[in-house]
Amino acid sequence: MTGLIGAAGGIGGFFLIKTLGWAKGTFDSYSIGFFIFAWLVLVAIGAISLVKTRWKNTWGANAGGMI
DSSP states (O other): OHHHHHHHHHIIIIIHHHHHHHHHHHHSSSHHHHHHHHHHHHHHHHHHHHHHHHHIIIIIHHHTOOO
């Protein structure tokens, strides 16, 4: 969990600012930057959803934990 939270903070602290700055400089609006960032978030949510079941079945079962 710590790695995922750290990665989210790194992306939000770096990628969001760079994308918004690029969008403002190129299109004189922040909206394209927000759309790009929203697309990235949707891709990340989709990727996590695809592996969620596998994580629960392998890591939780092997560790003997209840999920």
